[in-house]
Each structure stands twice: as structure tokens, then as C-alpha cells.
Amino acid sequence: MAFEALDELLDESLELPVAGRLYTVPAPSAEIGLRTQALINAAAVAADGGRADEQVLGDAAERDLYRDVLGPAHDQMIADGVKWPALKHCAITAMVWIAQDKQAAERYWNAAGDPSRLAPNRAARRNRSGAASSTPSRGSTSGTRTRPAPARGKGKKDRKPH
Template identity: 40%
Template sequence: MAKFGDVTQYFDPGLTLTVKGRDYRVPLPSAELGLWCRTMTAVSDLDSDSTEEQLQAAAEQVAKLPPLPGPKTMPEHLLGDVHARMVADGVEDPYIEFCAMTVFFWIMGGESAAHRYWTSGGHPEARGPDNRASRRAKSTRKTATAAASGTPTPASTSGTSSRPRSGRNGRRGGSRGRRS
């Protein structure tokens, strides 16, 4: 009988979220929490390749979910002991909610989905915080590159059409072999 090594060697012990310069390490979710998340979002099929629209739809679904059993709120369940530390550190509620939703995406779609949700500021359909500067830098580089290349830009073909071509990419029928 084959024996495999310890599975814990393949998983990080949790997810680290940085809030106001302080790192909070969220532990791996319990089996019950993972099952609850998967049961409640079975219709959304989140994974690491989920689109921004799918992430946003899942976030809206999660906001409508019935509470988990017991006296804890969803952020308390998702964040575990980290929730109490955040409260003690004076972290504001919107940040705690955002961190909890990030953990939800981590449970459902892995680090990639959680990272996309986190870097979008909770709005996967929106642009990230540094995109404006990035767009300006790209625009400047494109302009400088185009000017430096000296290559003229092609004229507009708006309102014109080309002649229709017959089969074989515009070539006339005949042999495809070598011509003498």
C-alpha cells in the first residue's frame, strides 16, 4: 500500500492580510466553514479563473446569505481569531467586512481569486488603485515610442472596401506545387 507524505507540506498555514500596516494571519478554514461556503455558493462555481463579473455576483450573493449557525457573525466565522484582534486594534468595520469577503474568496477560489478581489478594493469590476498612473505611463511610452520610430501611421480605410476574393486566400485555383 502506498503511503503519501503529510499534506500540510503543500499548504501555507493561512492567508496574511495587511490592514493599516499591520499583518493579520488568517488560519486555514475549518471543514465546517469550508462546507458552509461551498454549500451557499454552489450556484456560482467560483474558481481561480473566475471573471470579475462572477466575483462581483458571488459577493452580492454572499451578502444575502443566511447567517451561520451560532452567535457569531459571518466576518467572525470567516476571520476566526483574527476578527477579535482587528476589533481590539481599532480596525474599522468596512475594513473588517472587506477582509472577511477576501477570506471567503480565498476559501472558494484560492489565492488568485482572493488576490483579485483584494486588489480591486472589493469591486472586481472596477479598476485598481494604481491603474491611473499605470495608464499614464503606458500612454507616455506609446507616444514616445511612436514618435521615435518614425513609422507613419496607416491611413484610415473607413468607407472603403476591398474587392471580394475567391477561395484559397485570394489565389486562383490550380496546382499548389512548384511553378517552373
């Protein structure tokens, strides 16, 4: 078995529909991908209450990260007059794609960036799955039973053997 050409195996672009137009975000360079990954990891550490690498966050702030992750789609969006919330959503979607994968980016995009829509609560998942909400859980099938607790107030010598 031989390795197939990698460029034929990977889907190296992201198609984002905005205001009736489809913008193509090409795969970033390795440098941009590594920087984006480092930034997202630092942000996750900070969000969890840890100490983020300030150099990583500072470097990212000095550069135009949105322009980098969107590539030529950034300038096209600006020329087309795309509004800031849409451009920001596109850029963060591209960052999710770079740091994770296309499926994670699609979930983020379709949730409109709302974290509560990314991880629906248990009841919503249950309702979507079609499972009955009042199905009782099955009891133990191990064939064993627990011993009844001794009656209160009786000592060990007063207990009956089992």
C-alpha cells in the same frame, strides 16, 4: 512515489496587511469551509437570477460568518479598532480564499472589492499587455477566394459560367 504530508504542501493561512499591521487568517475548519462554499454558490445562483437555497442563506445569516472566516484575526482587528470597511474587506477576501484560492483572494484584495477592477475592459487589458492597438488582423491564408455575387437583375440563365 509516496504521498508527501499534506500539511507541508498546503499554505494554510492568509496574511492581510491592514493599517500597518499584518493579520494572519488561519485556514478554517472543514465545517466553516463547506458552509462558506455553499453560501457563495447560493449567492452566485441568486446573482444570476436563479432561485437560491434559502436555507443556506438563512443559516449563514444566523451565524457570524465574518468571525468564522477570519478566525482569531477577527478579534484582533476589533481590539485594534479596525474600521468596518476594512474588516468587511478582510472577511470577504477570506471568503474568496476559502471558496476559490489564494490567487483569487489576492485579486479581490488588490481590486479593493471593485468588480470593475477585477475584470478590466478589453482596452485596458490590451494596453497592459503592450500589444499595438492598431495592428491589422491578417487575412485568410487558406488560398481560397469567394465567388463574386451575381449582378442584380440577372437570372440564372444570364449568368456566365466560372
